[in-house]
Amino acid sequence: MRRAAVFLALLLCLLWTGAQGEDGGGTGKKEGEFDIQGAHDQSSSQTQMRTDLWAELKELRDMAIEHRIKIQRLEQDNTVLETRMSSSEKEVEEVKRENAATQVRLTASESKNSVLENRMSSSEKEVEELQRENADRPQVAFSAGLTDAGAVGPFTTDITLKYSKVFTNIGQAYSPTTGIFTAPVRGVYYFRFNAWENRSAETGVQLFHNNHKKMGLYDYNGGSGRVSTSNSMVLQLEKGDVVYIVLLSSYPVYDDSNNYIIFSGFLLFPQ
């Protein structure tokens, strides 16, 4: 635009100078062939120059119009871009806010996670400890029937009953050859035993812990025929303590493949 204005000014200046020259030529010069020819040449070159200038001026005007149109378009584009930019900026702000909120929640989750992880790891430790304890815990359980031979007793002295039919003997704490249970660990044990008889009107056995009679088991039915009795005990035993059943002198018991008479025991828990 500025270039066009400068050019226009220059052009006007030239045109004005041209017009001046033409007027001066007409009045100042004498009549002559050479002069007429010279004036004619000058006039034709000036016309040519004017035509060129006009063409150039038109071209410049067209350029100016074109530029104005381009500028208008650019301004429109700019407005559109500004609008888009400002909406983008708003979106960015929103995303930033959301991010901040997410960050807060993330931090809370992380701290919660670490609490849970701590609890989990302490639980795992407890489980491992319990597993170790369980693995270390001795397994003790036995159950044995007296005999398939039928009548046992009566004898003239007390005898330790040898339950020879072993059904279960986890930990091998019960011996069928002696009839004695030996505690493999210090702990609390459960025992159960009974007496059964069908030839005599009475029967009697006793449970011993080491040398101490812990419990007597008697039955008498007042006549002839079957007598049956049973009981159980929970005992706290030291490692190596023994438990066994004694058949009292003069009392019989009876057992056969029906397994009327059974001695059982197991470790409730070690101590």
Ligand SMILES: *[C@@H]1O[C@H](CO)[C@@H](O)[C@H](O)[C@H]1NC(C)=O
């Ligand atoms: C005792 O019981 C057994 C088994 O049931 C039987 O074989 C036996 O005859 C009975 N004895 C008496 C005296 O009843």
